[in-house]
Every structure is written in structure tokens, then in C-alpha cells.
Amino acid sequence: MRLAELSERSGVSTATIKYYLRERLLRPGHRVSTTQAEYDEGHLRRLRLVRALIQVGGMPVATAREVIAAVEDDSLDHHMRLGAAVWALPHAPEPAGTDAVDDAARRTADVLLERIGWTYGREVGDHSPAYRMLADAIAGLSRAGHPCDPEQLLPYARAAAQLAVTDLDMVEAYETPEEQVEAAVALTVLYEPVLLSLRRLAEAEESNNRFGDGD
């Protein structure tokens, strides 16, 4: 298909597609003349992924490029590619230094992973952005005057474990390894606002059940 059709089918303007091409977030089309290029279904899929990362996930272009590079890295086996791609997803900025609160947060995170039985997460530990994001979140709770212990976090970890089964089932429904890696990244990012909005709605519901006047 031509650029105009790629734009039409993806809902991304031609100006934005040209920007993504310049930024190497999208591979060049197949040249058919000096002024025209052809794009295929792979370009469309990749464009949708880039759009999900940048427009929905709010990811900076440089980070999106790293995620795409991990998606494309044929040298890794399937699990490694899945891992590397989700791995490259951004997390909260590193704290300037670590203090006693950060150290305590890491210990809380470690005990939680041990209690829930996530041996892979325990091995990878501090190297994983998701682990650091968890430790930072636990430290944030503590600094805001709401310290938590591993016991209080267990319901969240159990819910996450259930959802991961749902997430991976959706990923496995895609046929090729490349599609699966793309889907893993896109679904991880795209379901985050789904989950957060549902939690707020559920809180309103539960609050109404407990404190509402029953009208």
C-alpha cells in the first residue's frame, strides 16, 4: 500500500508517519520509484505499536526506539525477546541516591516476591526496571506516611498473577513469534489505563456499598 493508505488504515497522519520514519521507529518502505514507496501489513502493525507506545503510553521517542529494537532483535530466543521488550518499557526515574527508606522498600519487595513465589523475579531483582518501580512505589508509600508490609501487598501481587495469565493467553493467541512480542509490549502498555480506571470505578462502587445512603 502507499503512504496515504497506510495513514488511512492506521489513523496516523502522513506527517507523523514521515516523522516516525526519520526517527527510525518504522522501517523504510519498499521503493517502487524515485518518489514512491510501498508499505505492507508489517509496517501497519509496527505503526500501531509505535502509536500505542508514544500516544497511549506517553513514551519518549528514544525509549520507544529501544523497545522497538528489542522487539526486532532476532538474536534472542522467544522468551528473551518478550522479556527484553517489556524490560525496555520505561519506569519512574531513578532516585538521586538511596537512603534507609529505599533499603527497607527493597527488603519489603524481596519478602513479597518470596512469599508469592516469583523465583524469576527474585533472581533478576534489581536489574529489572519493574522491580525498581515496585521498590520506588513502596518507598513512596512510606514517605507519604502510609508504610506497608509484604502482607498488605500480597492481594495486589495475587491479582497481578491472575492477570498475567490472562495477558499471556492473549499474547499466545497471536501466531508468529514477532506478532507475539509486539502484542506483549502493546497489551502491557494499553491495558494499564484499563486496569487503573477499573480500580477507581470499583473503589467508587465499594465506597457506595459501604457508605452510600442506599438510595
Added chain:
Amino acid sequence: MRLAELSERSGVSTATIKYYLRERLLRPGHRVSTTQAEYDEGHLRRLRLVRALIQVGGMPVATAREVIAAVEDDSLDHHMRLGAAVWALPHAPEPAGTDAVDDAARRTADVLLERIGWTYGREVGDHSPAYRMLADAIAGLSRAGHPCDPEQLLPYARAAAQLAVTDLDMVEAYETPEEQVEAAVALTVLYEPVLLSLRRLAEAEESNNRFGDGD
């Protein structure tokens, strides 16, 4: 306590506290002389909440001020104050207009709320930022080439319903209505990165179980 002690106990610099005072995110201290003011435990709690909203939640000052105003509004009953405060929490910016994808997303959201039995959410519907955030997230999935139906969203809604029970139990553990409203807002915001990081860790775990080489 004096400003220096408030800074020490909250971990927020005196310059930032003065900025929050100017921005009316924090009530003035009790004047004890022309140059000094006293702060109490209420100031410390409020400061921790403001910090949670702005530094952890990444909320703009103007939005934080709205949330704080809702927390402080004595004219509302307890459920309304809880609702209004969580209500004022920010969501994704409004789309410029609505198209067929947005309309379909709202129908998907409505069927989901009906299926899970959230009657309060159904009544409030479009007036709730959380509902609009959900509809936008569903539209985003569709535009990224991963359309979903209510059935696929049910596991996420069920997990959210379970977590809301945990969340409200934590809120009810606080004694006064004012502390409960503050805790509802703070815990909603502060547990969001906890939940997202745990989901990513759980995905890595599940992916390793399914595709890892078993080392």
C-alpha cells in the same frame, strides 16, 4: 512544630513547603510571632498527601488543589467526600471529538459495567473521569489494532473489584472521616505504580514459566 521540624518529619524541603503554602495546597500555620508560625499533625498529614499527589502521582498543582478542596469540603457527607476526592483525580486528556471508535468503546464499557454488576458506575457513567478514562483506554486498544470485547475485560474488572475491597479496608482502618478521605486519595494514587509494577513482574514470571528454557 516549627517549619524546620515539619520539613524534617515530612522529608519535604522548606522551600517546597513555602511554595505549597503560597499555592494554597497547605493551610497557613498558626502565627506565634510576626516571623514564626506553628504547624500541627494535620499540616504534616496534609503535606504528605500533597507530596503523594504531586511527586508520586505526577499531578499538576491546579489539579492537586481541586483534590484537596474536595478532601476539605465539610458540606458533603462521608461517601460524597470520598467520591468527590477520588473523582477529582486526573485522567487522560479529553479527545478532540468523538468518532465511531469512541462510541463503540462506550458501549463496550457499558456492557462491562452491566456484566460485573456495578450499578453505581452505570448511573454515574459519563460524568465520572474514571469512566471516561476506561472508555478512552478501550478506544486506544481498538486504534492500536487490539480491539477488545466486554468478555475480555471481565478478568480485569474482577481483579479491580477484589482490590477495591482491600483498598476500602485500608481506608476504614483510619479513625476520623477526614483521615479516611485523605487516605482514600493517597492510597488510590500511591498503589497505582505498585499494581503496574507487580503486573509487569507477574508477566515476566508467567512468560518465563511458559517460554523459558527451564534453567
